[in-house]
Amino acid sequence: MNRRVLIGAIAAATALAVVPKRKRADPKKIRPPGALKPGAFEQACIGCFRCAEVCPTNCIRFPSAFSLDQATPYIDTADKACVLCMKCTQVCPTDALVPLKADPDVIAKEVRMGVPVLERSKCLPWNGQGVCRLCYQVCPYPEAAVELVGPQKAPLFHADACVGCGLCEEACPELAQAITIEPFGSEAAQPKPIPGRPGLKRGGGPKG
Amino acid sequence: MTRRALQPLDITLRHGRRYQWIRRAFLGFSVALTFVLPLWHLHALDVEGAGIAADSRWAKVAQALPDTPPPFYGAPTSVWIGVLELVDPLESLAVALFQGLSWNWVWTVLPGVVLVVVLGRFFCGWACPYLPILAAANAARWLLTRLGVPLADAKVPRSASRVVMVGLLVVGAFTGAQLVPLLYPPAIIGREVFRAVFYGSLGAGALVVTGAFLFDTFVSRAGFCRSLCPGGAMFSVLANLSPIRVHNERSKCTDCTVCDVVCNLGQSPMTNGLDSGCERCGKCIASCPTGALSFTLAAPPLVQLVRVRVEGVEQKATGGAERT
Numbered sequence: 001m002n003r004r005v006l007i008g009a010i011a012a013a014t015a016l017a018v019v020p021k022r023k024r025a026d027p028k029k030i031r032p033p034g035a036l037k038p039g040a041f042e043q044a045c046i047g048c049f050r051c052a053e054v055c056p057t058n059c060i061r062f063p064s065a066f067s068l069d070q071a072t073p074y075i076d077t078a079d080k081a082c083v084l085c086m087k088c089t090q091v092c093p094t095d096a097l098v099p100l101k102a103d104p105d106v107i108a109k110e111v112r113m114g115v116p117v118l119e120r121s122k123c124l125p126w127n128g129q130g131v132c133r134l135c136y137q138v139c140p141y142p143e144a145a146v147e148l149v150g151p152q153k154a155p156l157f158h159a160d161a162c163v164g165c166g167l168c169e170e171a172c173p174e175l176a177q178a179i180t181i182e183p184f185g186s187e188a189a190q191p192k193p194i195p196g197r198p199g200l201k202r203g204g205g206p207k208g
Numbered sequence: 209m210t211r212r213a214l215q216p217l218d219i220t221l222r223h224g225r226r227y228q229w230i231r232r233a234f235l236g237f238s239v240a241l242t243f244v245l246p247l248w249h250l251h252a253l254d255v256e257g258a259g260i261a262a263d264s265r266w267a268k269v270a271q272a273l274p275d276t277p278p279p280f281y282g283a284p285t286s287v288w289i290g291v292l293e294l295v296d297p298l299e300s301l302a303v304a305l306f307q308g309l310s311w312n313w314v315w316t317v318l319p320g321v322v323l324v325v326v327l328g329r330f331f332c333g334w335a336c337p338y339l340p341i342l343a344a345a346n347a348a349r350w351l352l353t354r355l356g357v358p359l360a361d362a363k364v365p366r367s368a369s370r371v372v373m374v375g376l377l378v379v380g381a382f383t384g385a386q387l388v389p390l391l392y393p394p395a396i397i398g399r400e401v402f403r404a405v406f407y408g409s410l411g412a413g414a415l416v417v418t419g420a421f422l423f424d425t426f427v428s429r430a431g432f433c434r435s436l437c438p439g440g441a442m443f444s445v446l447a448n449l450s451p452i453r454v455h456n457e458r459s460k461c462t463d464c465t466v467c468d469v470v471c472n473l474g475q476s477p478m479t480n481g482l483d484s485g486c487e488r489c490g491k492c493i494a495s496c497p498t499g500a501l502s503f504t505l506a507a508p509p510l511v512q513l514v515r516v517r518v519e520g521v522e523q524k525a526t527g528g529a530e531r532t
Contacts (some may be wrong), residue, residue, distance in 0.1 A: 040306070046295075047395060048285060050288070093286050095312055098496070
């Protein structure tokens with residue numbers, strides 16, 4: 001057999017044997033703002049880390065374990081949140097992050113990084129443990145994405161107006177850690193009611 | 209005691225020293241950018257970040273940041289230099305497979321492709337941040353051989369790199385992911401340096417580069433660059449259009465084989481047997497004891513391939529003759 005053919009055959013066999021068993025690129029990740037849809041993003045990102053390089057809060061990370069999406073960026077909102085400066089979108093060479101202007105109206109329209117999920121059993125005001133309002137204070141879209149309800153000024157999130165920057169998650173006190181930004185489509189993104197408190201008004205459900 | 213085989217480090221570079229120094233300076237600049245850019249940007253972010261942290265409404269402050277991007281940023285495979293966008297042709301091709309063509313794509317891929325089409329596979333010999341690691345592997349080979357350790361030098365066919373290249377594109381298309389950045393040393397090195405500087409840790413990519421180093425040291429000299437690197441394969445394909453060529457003036461040549469030995473990429477300048485795999489490092493020219501080798505302009509390898517084919521078909525006696 002021709003050596004060239006042999007090597008090609010070995011490479012193809014290895015590829016067939018190894019690759020399909022590997023986990024596909026994980027679509028359940030919070031991507032930087034302006035990212036294409038899950039799936040399309042992994043196809044367009046070449047892992048050049050320009051986005052992370054220009055990120056002023058250093059919130060864009062890369063996975064360190066070997067996986068198919070090892071070279072693609074994600075945001076760990078619990079650690080560092082996005083401040084919506086949109087610089088990452090402007091430096092992306094392949095438009096995996098679609099360029100956006102750092103204009104609050106444009107961002108409110110175009111950016112959906114994830115949905116906020118509030119666990120009311122952990123939230124201080126919802127449990128009558130005092131006035132907190134930290135999430136409301138840091139939110140770039142107060143009133144629209146989060147409003148304060150009731151005498152305790154408890155936060156009520158509206159996922160349809162939320163861009164998913166995660167500033168609220170980052171600001172939520174260590175004691176509580178009631179807010180998480182969940183990627184679209186994950187099961188955890190369903191709001192969890194508190195058992196035994198059926199009467200509370202729910203915020204807008206997670207968008208698509 | 210048998211005479212050991214001639215190795216690159218045994219060979220003195222005699223001629224073309226200026227060319228070598230220019231190449232080394234360029235390589236040093238490229239490697240320095242790989243290491244300095246993350247440090248520089250980390251510093252810049254510290255300065256900007258201080259302003260952001262002072263205000264609770266971070267988002268508002270971030271939008272007040274200057275809009276101009278820094279003059280240099282990016283990885284070795286995708287670098288922005290002032291006004292010039294240089295994106296690796298193979299990674300661009302992999303993106304185009306999914307996204308189709310767009311003007312943005314054309315503008316990002318064009319400068320790199322034009323450079324390679326004109327100058328040949330020079331990124332490999334002039335800019336690749338893996339080159340210092342390859343030099344370390346060659347030095348390790350030289351040292352181990354001196355100490356009497358037998359080392360394999362497997363001649364993996366160079367076409368294997370094209371198999372790797374096509375394989376990554378095809379498998380990537382099936383899995384819906386960009387696979388080239390996972391196995392392409394300049395992309396990995398840039399990312400790992402960035403990770404080390406920004407987060408103080410290394411990822412799995414470091415293992416791939418270590419594997420390439422061990423392969424080059426113990427299995428095959430410069431075997432990764434020559435026979436496995438997918439990006440090098442892409443450059444080789446494009447370099448078929450490059451008109452630059454190392455020419456051997458046969459009347460001066462003493463058939464000493466030094467140039468063939470010094471070449472990392474398995475080219476054979478002694479017999480004028482160069483193809484698009486030449487990385488323009490100029491070491492063969494520098495090592496020639498009689499100065500028989502020089503860069504010349506010639507018909508690109510593609511033209512020569514076609515010419516040989518045509519002449520073979522026409523049964524001409526001069527088929528395959530070199531014209532320079």
